[in-house]
Amino acid sequence: MGSALNLCLRIRRKMPGFVDLVFTLFRWLFNGVNPLWRWVTSFPGVRFLPRLPLPWWTRSGSASDEETGTEDDFTGDEYKADQADEFYCEYDSSWETEPGESSQPKRARYSGGLRNNNFSRFQNAARDMQKYRNATNVILQEYRTATELNSTTKSEEPQELHTMPNLSFYLGKTPSLPDGVYIKDFHHSWKGKYNQLERVHTFIQWLFPLQEPGMNYEAKILTRKEIEEFRRSDVAKENLLESYKLMLDFYGIAFKDGTAELIRADNWMERFENLNRHTHNNLRITRILKCLGTLGYPHYQAPLVRFFLEETLVNKELPNVKESALNYFVFAVLDKRERRKLLHFAYEHYEPKSQFVWCPKKIQDVWSARSEEPKMTERDGWTETSVLNK
Template identity: 60%
Template sequence: MLLFRRHLHSIFTRGWPLGVRRALTVIAACFGLAAVARIWSTRRRALGPAEEPRTSDEEEGVEGSGSPRTPRKDRHDVPCEAASAEVAAANPCGDPAEAPKGPEEVDDEDDHHRELGEEEEEDVVVEYTDALYCEYDSTWETSSGPGSRRLAAPREASRVSERRFCRFKNAARDMYNYRVNYPNKPSLNHNGHDMPNLAFYQGDRPSAPDGVYIGDFHSDEWWGNYDKLESVHTFIQWLFPLQESGVNYEAKELTKEEIKAFLDNQTAKDNLLMSYKLMLDFYGIVLSDPETGEVHRAANWEARFLNLNRNTHNNLRITRILKCLGTLGFSHYQAPLVRFFLEEILVRGNLPNIKESLLNYFLFAVLDKKQRRELLKFAYLHYEPKEEFVWCPKKIQRLWSAEAASSHTLSNQQREMRSQDGNEDAENNP
């Protein structure tokens, strides 16, 4: 500022009376400060409120832990930004007052990709006024569900819970779109009748840009080569293709026609199963039963869990794997893998850096609605503190808490009765 004033003094004051020189200097300095203040105010308004601290998933990079952040569309956690304290209190996820409804569930989706288990579980009516109602979570929809989906009412929750619920809601949009088979996605056509993903899984073409055939991925060149599987990021889109793009722009999205052809091709399905085993081994997991999809820890699980917990870009890979299993004929493998992670994280306390992705993404990739509800119940009963659990409506949480309390009381009564019976037997048979 001193240099600024001297510069003004040299310009405006040469040869002028002392009083005029001083007045001009003061006036010019005031105008300069006002201009700086206006610029700073404009800049602050443009920046908006400060961004929330990023989670481990947001800080991950495409090329692994420590590299630049992934594009927003590929991150698992997107921060909420409210325009004001009043808006944040009434609408913590920053939705506009007249935000459109979520995408409608369709009736003509492919049989292999329809949400399963809808008739095996009694519907629980959840009102949109529920504190944790999410219009993109169809897990608790009644038979009249899609037509009545609407925005959630204003909520009262802690700041921590608001941020967590907002991240869940942003994730729910993506997972809902997947579960209903991308109804608004335009039909894609590769060149002619070319089906690049099916051709890759039949062994007729290599992946791009790596130039690796499916048989080579399943050989010693890749199997057990953990450094290569960790550091190379262009193979996962070929091993587990989806109807959405990834970070490898040379990989091809699945088309509806390609999915149907894949499901009718046993060679492709057998190779997909081998790819699943390859990645399970990388994560320290073994497929116990190919019929049911049950999994258990591998012998080297501790070292592999350490790598998985450290390199959180694998959270995105696991979400992709679960989606692909549901799309290409292995939806019965989804729930066992999610249950495995729930037990490891919520019961045994392992893999803390995967916890948010597990509850926001892995669990909601499960297509079977009944299984999804059971997994959510298991998660709620083992999650602490329960007041921060945001992944199902409060009404459901109250039902589960009451059921757990009743079960605990019944167990105590049964133990007391057995104890009394034992005492009576001891008295009758001294």
């Protein structure tokens, strides 16, 4: 097989245009027959074929993958969800190309053992996260439509503020209940009070309100009108960002150079130990992620999830956060392309890969095949494997 690979690559180096055309047409012919295509590309000599572009006349849209940068977004035909896949989840739209979140797929059969248990837990979590994404996307679409119809995107303080307890709290008009703490007092007096932030359970619903109830019966759920007015208010959104910073500090996390990217804070060892010990914080983090997406900061979701994936899967520092990160955190991200990137990162670093259940098996096979490709080096205008230099 090694000599065949050498011959193939030498021919392609001597006649790049002709052979590229042959390989591209070969891929185009077989790409629609996914099982056969995966079998063909499993041979070492042709594993690089999935990377070759399809002919321009077979692509949808006016721009190529290279021009639009969609390769990193995992939007090619090989990433389309197959409802008969071993790990197709009916509550996850990450790999669906059609707009919308809901779907009515066929139930897939999957293997037993630990993978079975992992997949069952994932499905149960995915159901909750799909409800959140569906509800939030509907409201955000309504908000965008209303904004386009109005000449201004910001509004004065709404007259019916008394019917919006969460917005009133974030504007500093009313305190939280039952603690009686105003938003600025949380930001200034509670920062660094780690024992207080850990032991008090009534504040989190006020700092990060959602459209779903929590444990504090004196906190109120968000209404659609309240979400719309909140997103229009600079004061409310600035205060929400301060609340996010408060909790990041509590978890031992800090912003990197004024960007949305996150790094370990100076006190990360102490705070990580607390996070591992008190797993109810996983529920808090899920709430924070949902709130960021609902109230105007969806671009902060993926960096927070990426941070926890790196700490759990790469650095092995937060083992008791790992399951929540995979089942809940990733799927709180509203941006479908960002979810795909996060899942790819998770798959790359998850061990053992035989127990990874958070995306379809077909897509896992594509990623595995690409990770097994020989490293390529540039020479004579063509990339060929180091085997030619041996």
